Amino acid sequence: MPSSSLNIALVTLADLSNEPAAGVHAVHVTELARALGQQGHRVTVYTRRTDESARPRVRLGAGATVEHLDVGPALPLDEAGVLPHVKAFTEELARRLSQGRQRPDLVHAHGWLGGLAAYAAVQDTGIPLVQSFHGLGVVENRRPGGRRTVHPARIRIERALGRGVTRVLAGCDHEADELVRMGVARPQITVVPYGVDGERFRQTGPTMPRGRRPRLVMVCGDLENGGVATAIRALVHVPDAELVVAGGPSRENLETDPVVQRLTTLAKELHVSDRTLFLGRLPRKDVPKLLRTARLALCLAPHQPSGMTPLEAMACGVPVVTVPAGASADSVLDGVTGLHVPAGQPVAIGRALRRLLGEETTLSAWAIAAADRAHSRYAWERIGAETVRAYAGLLPEPEPEPVAEEHQDEEEPVGAGV
Known part of the structure; x- marks a missing residue:
């Protein structure tokens, strides 16, 4: 070493x-x-x-x-x-x-x-x-x-x-x-x-199946406090898009999970259940496959959102729409790699999403900037x-190595031997 x-x-x-x-x-x-x-x-x-x-x-x-x-x-x-x-x-x-x-x-x-x-x-x-x-x-x-x-x-x-x-x-x-x-x-x-692991999370690679609708993706461990309800309410104002949510319980426990049940009921009441899909907790190897299918990644937790999810989305070339709290405020550059939106305001968020999905040039530019920032800065x-x-700065300065003394022969007087 x-x-x-x-x-x-x-x-x-x-x-x-x-x-x-x-x-x-x-x-x-x-x-x-x-x-x-x-x-x-x-x-x-x-x-x-x-x-x-x-x-x-x-x-x-x-x-x-x-x-x-x-x-x-x-x-x-x-x-x-x-x-x-x-x-x-x-x-x-x-x-x-x-x-x-x-x-x-x-x-x-x-x-x-x-x-x-x-x-x-x-x-x-x-x-x-x-x-x-x-x-x-x-x-x-x-x-x-x-x-x-x-x-x-x-x-x-x-x-x-x-x-x-x-x-x-x-x-x-x-x-x-x-x-x-x-x-x-x-x-x-x-x-x-x-x-962010730039080898695993990158723009090219395998993807999950997807339909023709523009896809909004959320990856969060805490479905109750992760802003998922806000995203479902915002979806009402984005009529052509679908929302895919990964996180929470394992897939086999989705139907019995009380939080998922409440969110599913909300989607039905708002008539967006046909455009809302819960995947449950994904293995990490599958997260980039999902992110690559997204037009936008949503990070809407009002308190302490994950610092890793926006980086992983950006590394996959997906612009991030986020509440500017926690690490997202630092990593997602507003108007450059994504968009900052107010917490808990689904109407404003929905209108912003609808506008963005119609601006292909903007999304393409943000996707390039997002991937570049994730792979260089992070x-x-x-x-x-x-x-x-x-x-x-916490460690003692290394002791300098001793300098060996140089032993030289006595110089002859100038002109000696002439």
């Missing part, structure tokens, strides 16, 4: 074992580890074993591995289920971090539970600790029903971590502003956005390099 390479520990308690259905947090950690490894660093991801068949150590790519710690049941658990096992995870993590060659130059924790474990594990070690939250509890609390889903300890712990770690990496400017309001010092925060190679630059 090059002399400037780092030994980096990434710590997360997200489920990394189910790649086809991985969430934003898990995808970010996995792709970041690969990007850092490809740049010559030695990266170890520490996480909890959530699958009995998972090997203790798994290679992600050049220089990057995952170590599964046997803590708690080998099953996927929600945050409340993981929390009782954080102490045991911390103890095993601290043991591994202290083992000679495994001692990292720095630890980068992901999520509030990963941060809680990492913070305790590095105490009194002198190892710098970097924190990424991948969404904040104070923002999720603002969603309808958010107070029921956000763990009671999360906001307090996120605030303490933000103030106590060496550096916080925010995923976007909005998150950085929220952290400042939580009491984190602005100089302690560095904005490093999410990245390539994982660049995100990895920005992350390392954020690390660099």
